[in-house]
Amino acid sequence: MRKRKGSADHDSSFTGNVTLLDGSSDLKQCHKKTDAASDPGGSGTAMGRRYRRGGLIWRLRRILIWVLGIYIAVPVIIKVCPSIQAKLVFLNFVRVPYFIDLKRPQDQGLNHTRNFYLQPEEGINIGVWHTVPSVMWREAQAKDAEWYDKSFQSSHPVILYLHGNAGTRGGDHRVQLYKVLSSLGYHVVTFDYRGWGDSEGSPSEKGMTSDALFLYQWIKQRIGQKPLYIWGHSLGTGVATNLVRRLCDRGTPPDALILESPFTNIREEAKSHPFSLVYRYLPGFDWFFLDSITANDIRFASDENVNHISCPVLILHAEDDTVVPFQLGKKLYDLAAQSKSLNGHKVQFIPFPSSLGYRHKFIYKSPQLPHILSDFLSVPHPHV
Numbered sequence: 531m532r533k534r535k536g537s538a539d540h541d542s543s544f545t546g547n548v549t550l551l552d553g554s555s556d557l558k559q560c561h562k563k564t565d566a567a568s569d570p571g572g573s574g575t576a577m578g579r580r581y582r583r584g585g586l587i588w589r590l591r592r593i594l595i596w597v598l599g600i601y602i603a604v605p606v607i608i609k610v611c612p613s614i615q616a617k618l619v620f621l622n623f624v625r626v627p628y629f630i631d632l633k634r635p636q637d638q639g640l641n642h643t644r645n646f647y648l649q650p651e652e653g654i655n656i657g658v659w660h661t662v663p664s665v666m667w668r669e670a671q672a673k674d675a676e677w678y679d680k681s682f683q684s685s686h687p688v689i690l691y692l693h694g695n696a697g698t699r700g701g702d703h704r705v706q707l708y709k710v711l712s713s714l715g716y717h718v719v720t721f722d723y724r725g726w727g728d729s730e731g732s733p734s735e736k737g738m739t740s741d742a743l744f745l746y747q748w749i750k751q752r753i754g755q756k757p758l759y760i761w762g763h764s765l766g767t768g769v770a771t772n773l774v775r776r777l778c779d780r781g782t783p784p785d786a787l788i789l790e791s792p793f794t795n796i797r798e799e800a801k802s803h804p805f806s807l808v809y810r811y812l813p814g815f816d817w818f819f820l821d822s823i824t825a826n827d828i829r830f831a832s833d834e835n836v837n838h839i840s841c842p843v844l845i846l847h848a849e850d851d852t853v854v855p856f857q858l859g860k861k862l863y864d865l866a867a868q869s870k871s872l873n874g875h876k877v878q879f880i881p882f883p884s885s886l887g888y889r890h891k892f893i894y895k896s897p898q899l900p901h902i903l904s905d906f907l908s909v910p911h912p913h914v
Contacts, residue, residue, distance in 0.1 A: 601808070604809075605809065605812070605814075605818035605819065606818075608818060608819060608822050609817070609818050609822060612822040612823075612825040612826055613826065614822075615819065615822040615823050615825075615826065616733075616734075616823070616826040616828060618805075619695065619765075619796065619800070619823060619826075619828055620695050620725070620733040620765075621695045621696035622695070622696070622723075622725045622726045622733045624696040624697065625697065625698055625727065626696065626697045626698075626701065627700070627701075627702070630698070630700045632645065632657055632698060632699065632700050632722075632727055632728050633645050633728075635659055635661075635700070638700055638702075638705045639705070639709070640659070640661055640705065640708065640709070641667070641670075641671070642661060642662050642664065642666065642667040642670040642671075642712070643659050643660065643661040643662075643708075644659070644660045644673075644675065644678040645657065645658070645659055646658055646660070646675060648721075648744070648745070648748060650724075650740060650741050650744035650745075651740070651744075653730070653731075654724050654729075654730050654731040655729065655730050656721050656722060656723070656724060656729040656730070656731075656741055657699065657721060657722045657727055657728045657729050658699075658719065658720070658721040658745070659699055659708075659718075659719070659720050659721070660678055660717065660718075660719050661708050661711075661712050661717070661718040661719075661720075662678065662681050662686075662712070662717055663684075663686045663712055663715045663716060663717060664709075664712045664713045664715075665715065666681060666684070679752060681717070682717065682749070682752040682753045682756075683752075683753075684717075685756070686715050686716060686717055686756075687715075687716055687717070687756060687757035687758070687759065687785075687907075687909065688716065688717040688718075688719060688749055688753055688756065688757070688758050688759070689711055689716045689717070689718050689719070689758075689759045689760075689761050689788075690719050690720075690742070690745060690746055690749060690758065690759070690760050690761070691704070691707070691708070691711075691718055691719070691720040691761045691762075691763075691766075692720075692742055692760065692761065692762040692763070692766035692767075692769045692770050692773075693720065693722075693763055693764075693766050694763050694764025694765040694766045694767075694791075695764065695765040698722050698726060698727035698728075699720045699721060699722050699726075699727060700727070703891040703892060703894065704720070704763075706894050706895075707894040708720065710894050710899065710900075714900055714903065714911045715911060719745065719749055721741065721745055723737065723738040723741050723742075723769075724737045724738070724741055725737075734826075734827070734828075735768070735769075735772070735827060735828050735829065735830060736827070738769045738772075739769055739772040739773055739776070742769050742770070742772075742773045743773055743776060743777075746758070746760070746773060746777070746784070757785040757786075757907075757909070758784055758785055759784060759785055759786045759787070759788060759907065760773060760774060760784050760786075760787050760788070761788040761790065762787075762788070762789055762790065762792070763790040763791060763891070764790070764791050764792075764853065764854060764890065764891075765830070767789040767790070767791070767792035767793065767832060768792075768793070768795075768796065768830025768831075768832055769830070770787060770789060771787070771789070771792075771830075771831075771832040771835035771836065771839065772830070772835060774787050774835070774839050774841065775835040775838045775839055778838055778839050778840045778841065778871070779838060783839070783840050783841040784841055785841065785842075785907075786841055786842040786843070786844065786906070786907055787839065787841055787842070787843045787844070788843075788844045788846070788903075788906075789832075789843065789844070789845045789846070789859075789862070790846045790847075790893055791846070791847055791848070791851055791853070791854045791859065791890055791891070791893070792832060792845060792847070792854065792858070792859050792862050793830075793832065793854050793858040793859070793862070794832060794833040794858050794861050794862050794865070795829060795830060795831045795832060795833050795834070796823055796828055796829055796830040796831075797816075797820045797823065797824070797829075798858060799830075799854060799858060800819065800820060800823060801815075801816075801820065802854075802855045802858060803853065804852055804853070806819065832862055833861075833862060833865050836862065836865055836866040836869045836871075836872065837865075837869050837870070837871055838871055839866075839869070839871055839872060840871045840872065840875060841875060842875050842876040842877070842878075842906070842907075843866055843872065843875070843876070843877045843878070844876075844878050844880070844902075844903075844906045845859055845862065845863050845866070845878070845879045845880065846880050846882070846893050846902075847859035847860070847879070847880075847881060847882070848881075848882040848884070848886070848888040848889055848890070848892075848893060849881055849882060849883055849884045850884035850886075850887065850888070850889050851888075851889055851890045852889065852890065853889075853890040854890060856881070859879075860879065860881075863877070863879040876906065878906055880902055882896060
């Protein structure tokens with residue numbers, strides 16, 4: 531009986547032990563669940579990270595699709611609407627500085643300058659500035675249009691300045707050049723082509739050239755046989771060679787042509803322009819972009835014009851010019867130097883090293899510019 535009782539006790543004891551072990555296991559599992567829920571590095575957080583990563587990738591894909599869509603759409607739109615490409619060539623809608631009053635050149639430090647308007651053809655008025663030589667500054671104060679017209683009868687030579695695209699005749703780098711030339715004893719006449727600044731009309735290569743020819747003849751009527759030089763900058767060099775070719779074809783060439791930062795023709799310039807970099811190697815680039823320029827009758831073929839020009843030509847170009855690459859100016863010079871029509875005329879190329887930092891529009895800063903002009907034009911500058 532004792533053994534049986536002891537056996538029962540033993541069984542009871544064994545069963546209790548099993549119950550105790552099972553309870554301990556449940557507690558451990560409960561603790562694991564609690565730890566997993568409170569573990570910031572657990573599987574839930576990992577899933578969140580994967581979700582966020584997937585969302586970021588999707589957003590990047592959407593941005594890439596949008597960029598790719600725009601990249602493809604731009605050449606298509608330009609091809610369908612070539613007038614857009616014309617606006618990008620002229621940039622006449624970009625008026626910098628925006629708040630300048632072109633009727634008040636004195637606000638730009640040109641208090642020996644007259645603002646007026648001429649009409650090259652019916653319905654189109656263009657804005658013009660006439661800056662007299664700085665030696666006439668004091669005398670020019672508060673003078674009227676008649677005085678400025680008579681000032682052309684002085685012995686000082688005249689420069690007709692043809693500016694590039696964008697901005698107006700009041701652009702800062704242009705104003706600074708007027709001041710330099712005025713200080714050297716030149717009259718400077720400049721204007722905004724039709725469609726630029728406060729001039730009326732719409733821009734075109736033909737219209738720009740007609741405006742320049744009209745101004746040239748207007749000046750010539752007032753100065754007689756005194757020297758008249760034509761200075762073109764950037765896109766204005768294309769206008770300048772168009773103008774001089776017309777004058778030479780008529781047998782009335784100007785006294786000299788000065789080209790600052792010139793190009794060969796508008797197709798080569800457009801292909802070399804930094805804006806075209808993202809499309810330059812796109813198959814069909816010429817068809818999409820360059821043919822659209824030609825469709826607007828925009829050529830500015832200075833490389834062809836130099837074969838019809840018969841007057842001295844000076845080319846100024848900075849090696850660090852990123853808008854009109856230096857090699858285009860050098861190429862134009864090489865063509866001019868071989869031109870039969872320029873045989874016997876002075877053709878000179880002046881490079882400005884990159885270290886000077888003159889880039890596309892700061893050649894006026896060169897302290898050598900007065901000496902370059904004096905040497906080329908054979909005109910002394912007593913007021914330097």
